[in-house]
Amino acid sequence: MKNIRPAFKDSVLQEEFSNKGYVVVNLADPSELKNLAEAYQYLYPNKEQGCVFSCHDTDFERKLRAQNLLRCVIGEKALNLFDTYKFVSGAFVAKHPGETSVVLPHTDLTFVDNKQYSAVAVWTPLTELTSEAGRLHILAGSHHYTPLCGSNLYRKYTDIAISSMTEVDLEIGQAVCYDMQTIHASPANKSLSPRIAGNCVLIPDEADLWHITMRDEKILIYSVDNDFYIRRGGDEASNQELLRNYRVIHSEPFESDPPENESQRNNSQSFGFLQRVIKRLGIV
Numbered sequence: 001m002k003n004i005r006p007a008f009k010d011s012v013l014q015e016e017f018s019n020k021g022y023v024v025v026n027l028a029d030p031s032e033l034k035n036l037a038e039a040y041q042y043l044y045p046n047k048e049q050g051c052v053f054s055c056h057d058t059d060f061e062r063k064l065r066a067q068n069l070l071r072c073v074i075g076e077k078a079l080n081l082f083d084t085y086k087f088v089s090g091a092f093v094a095k096h097p098g099e100t101s102v103v104l105p106h107t108d109l110t111f112v113d114n115k116q117y118s119a120v121a122v123w124t125p126l127t128e129l130t131s132e133a134g135r136l137h138i139l140a141g142s143h144h145y146t147p148l149c150g151s152n153l154y155r156k157y158t159d160i161a162i163s164s165m166t167e168v169d170l171e172i173g174q175a176v177c178y179d180m181q182t183i184h185a186s187p188a189n190k191s192l193s194p195r196i197a198g199n200c201v202l203i204p205d206e207a208d209l210w211h212i213t214m215r216d217e218k219i220l221i222y223s224v225d226n227d228f229y230i231r232r233g234g235d236e237a238s239n240q241e242l243l244r245n246y247r248v249i250h251s252e253p254f255e256s257d258p259p260e261n262e263s264q265r266n267n268s269q270s271f272g273f274l275q276r277v278i279k280r281l282g283i284v
Helices: 011-020 030-043 060-079 226-231 236-245 262-267 271-281
Strands: 022-026 051-053 085-095 103-106 120-125 174-179 184-186 195-204 210-215 218-223 247-253
Touching: 011 022, 030 060, 030 085, 030 195, 060 085, 060 120, 060 174, 060 195, 060 226, 085 226, 210 236, 226 236
Parallel strands: none
Antiparallel strands: 022 174, 051 085, 085 195, 103 184, 120 174, 120 195, 210 218, 218 247
16 A cells, blocks of 8 residues: 555544545535536536546637636635645546446546555546436546546556446535546436536645656656646647647556457457456455
8 A cells, every 4th residue: 555645634534544545525615516517508508428538628718717716716626635635737628417427437547656645636526416417436446446548648557347346425615636546437417407516636836746647658757837738728639739848757668468269369458457456456
């Protein structure tokens, strides 16, 4: 188990967060969050499909407006809970009705040296969150074992069923704060309306901000700034070009676990690690 710098001011919250990788908190007045939902509808009036993240918006000015709204409401209120943390980025997350809105088990990007610090995502519903609409599901304790995650270095967790994970039930006004190394997912939205949430990333004041990518079978760790994450989008080629403005502070060979038989060969990147996670967490 990692021995890292505490994230929360409150020792009870910190203990739960350290053990499970997430904690539920009361964050804001529901009316403030409903106002954010209205702001989202104003900024993004067009009907979309799937699960859409405003941080991937190609309209930079609109993306910046969305992030500033989230920082001023969710980010500022969340910072009161943390021990000298700072805001890095924020995004609206819109899960539209339909099977294409499912988000499979994954971890978020590695923002900091996770041997020393916890980067925390503060995820809060802005519309009514029901099981039918697709609640967030979290694999408790998985943050202790997950590896680095980068813009083109996503691990596959295909052996983990969303139904085996903990379903997080939140009211508007509450938030779940999770270590970004924690495996999470959400099933498809089977309701008739979009499920809107806000998500903000916070890191310790003193922590170096990282971005990780893989190139030529090497894992590269870049030292970046907030501006990188404001400008970073969903196009990986553009992200790689943007990284030319930053320096590599560490590199290491990418090593995958060898598949044990032919049926595992197509999933060799994740198989060995995933089996270790399942064994350690006691997932059937």
